[in-house]
Each structure stands twice: as structure tokens, then as C-alpha cells.
């Protein structure tokens with residue numbers, strides 16, 4: 623291939639364009655992947671609306687991807703020390719540039735808040751190269767960590783999880799679920815559904831999912847939710863809180879995950895939490911505004927623990943992938959893929975994602 627086609631998001635609100643780029647060569651310590659699939663997720667919709675700051679438009683979207691190694695710049699190995707050769711099917715940790723030497727990295731030990739951290743398809747410009755998955759080829763920069771798909775895992779399995787897989791995993795790790803806990807997940811998108819899966823693997827007794835639309839709630843049921851609540855059918859938040867209380871002995875859930883993206887869900891979710899419960903906010907990826915909460919009732923008297931959860935680290939992607947390999951017959955991640963799109967139909971994919979017509983959409987270059 624001397625030329626490569628890639629979809630470019632030129633600026634917020636502007637139509638996507640297919641552009642041609644020179645075929646990249648692997649840098650020493652880097653690689654070039656032939657893209658098998660890239661995801662379309664809520665983040666891409668936010669990007670297109672200009673709701674994320676510091677995005678160096680024009681960009682090639684697609685931060686979670688699967689590809690076949692075309693060439694490597696010298697010998698490369700995965701984190702276990704196994705060689706990564708041409709032909710290996712891999713995904714990669716989309717975050718790079720985390721410095722390991724700033725205050726956030728060293729003192730706070732919060733690498734996902736490192737100011738030098740960069741993400742494929744989000745904070746990488748198309749001017750810098752093929753650093754997003756909506757492209758026939760993806761350039762793996764030196765230092766970017768590739769993960770070969772474990773045995774038995776096909777690209778469709780992994781992509782069905784998408785970025786919700788490590789994000790949901792991280793949220794559940796933050797939530798510190800105890801064996802036998804009852805869990806509520808607010809939001810039935812990929813993050814919420816993956817949180818529901820990992821909550822079960824972490825030992826939750828019952829997981830309840832509150833969300834919409836119907837297709838996503840049906841997916842939640844297939845993935846083991848004890849019951850689901852359609853917010854379109856029950857528009858009054860007080861009734862939704864009552865629904866949770868009826869299923870938790872009137873006490874509320876031990877752990878509640880907010881994965882909805884709606885700020886109002888936070889006050890509602892705190893009402894669904896039992897005394898001394900844990901509340902994890904993972905869905906507020908963009909600034910969607912302020913809400914009123916009652917510090918006395920929601921936090922202090924409730925003796926609540928409230929946790930934020932920003933991004934994910936390599937460890938979350940790695941461990942989530944191993945768990946997927948073990949539990950792929952119980953939880954059919956690949957069934958979350960509603961539709962696949964060719965590169966030229968990326969605009970349609972974005973539109974379908976925006977109106978929640980799909981659970982997970984894939985770009986197939």
C-alpha cells in the first residue's frame with residue numbers, strides 16, 4: 623500500500639472527510655497495523671460536538687482498535703515477554719505519553735490524570751500520522767503497548783467490549799464490591815453494561831440496571847442483570863428510587879455506579895444508595911452542567927463514599943482482556959455489536975451512535 627484511506631474529523635460540527643495519507647513505516651520500537659476494526663463510541667459523538675477540550679483537530683477518530691501487525695520496527699514483545707511478530711492480531715493501550723515523572727504520576731500516583739497523557743483518536747492530530755482507528759492502517763508509536771488477543775478471543779469479541787471494557791473494569795475496581803453486594807448501574811451503554819458484567823465477576827449477588835432504550839436493557843438482561851428499569855417508562859426519579867428500594871429491603875444498594883452521562887443521575891443515584899454505601903461516578907466524561915445535591919441527606923448523614931473514575935490504565939485493559947478470555951461464553955460481548963460500517967459510512971455510524979440506535983458500532987476499514 624503506498625496510500626492509505628482514513629476518515630478525518632476536520633473540526634467540531636463539520637462533516638467527516640475521507641482523506642488519503644502516505645503509508646507509514648514502522649519507527650524503531652513501533653509498528654504498523656492493518657486495521658481489522660475500530661469502535662464508534664460516545665466519545666466520538668462528544669468530539670464531534672466539540673465537547674472535549676484540547677482536541678487537536680483535524681483528527682482521525684477511533685481510540686479502541688484491533689489490527690493485524692503488518693511490520694515492526696525491530697523485535698517487539700508483549701508485557702509477558704512473548705514476541706509480537708508480523709501477522710499477530712493485537713489491540714493496544716490507546717493511552718501513551720504518560721510521563722512517570724510529574725506530580726500526578728509520582729506523588730498522587732494517579733497516572734490517568736498525568737498532564738502529558740495522550741490518547742489515540744482523541745488527542746492526536748491527523749497531521750502527526752495515522753493515530754486513530756478509522757483508517758486502513760494504524761501507526762503504533764514507540765512505547766505504545768500492544769496486547770495480542772488471548773486464545774479464543776476474536777476481534778469481534780474484544781470490540782464488542784470496546785472502551786467500555788477497561789472503563790467498566792476500572793469503575794468496578796474503584797467500587798470495591800464485597801461478595802454478596804447488591805449493585806445498581808445507572809446507564810445501559812457500553813460502560814454501564816461492562817460495569818454490570820464485572821460487578822457480577824467481582825461477587826455481586828444482584829445487579830440492577832437503570833437505563834434506556836429497550837435494546838440496551840435487553841442486552842443488560844442477557845448479561846445477567848437481575849432486573850432492569852426503563853427510564854422512558856418510569857420518568858419520575860422518585861419512582862425509580864422506590865423501584866431500587868423495593869429490591870433492596872428498603873435500604874438501597876450497597877454500591878451504585880453512575881454510567882449515564884446525565885448530571886441529574888448523580889442526585890438520583892445517591893438516593894438509591896444505602897447508608898455507608900459506595901457511589902462511583904464514571905459516566906460524566908464531558909461537562910454536562912451542574913446539579914443540586916443535598917450534602918446533609920445525600921452524603922453526610924448517609925455516610926456515603928463517593929468516588930470519581932477517570933480513564934483507565936494498562937492494568938485495567940490487560941486484566942479485563944484476560945477475564946474476557948475466561949468468561950466469553952457466559953457474557954457474549956460480541957452480541958453488543960449492533961452494526962458494522964465501512965469507512966465511507968463513518969458519518970452514518972456517528973449519527974446512529976448519537977441517537978442511541980446502536981449499542982456498539984464498528985468501523986471496518
Ligand SMILES: [Zn+2]
Nearest residue numbers: 721724727736
Ligand atoms: Zn505524568
Ligand SMILES: [Zn+2]
Nearest residue numbers: 663664665785
Ligand atoms: Zn471509546
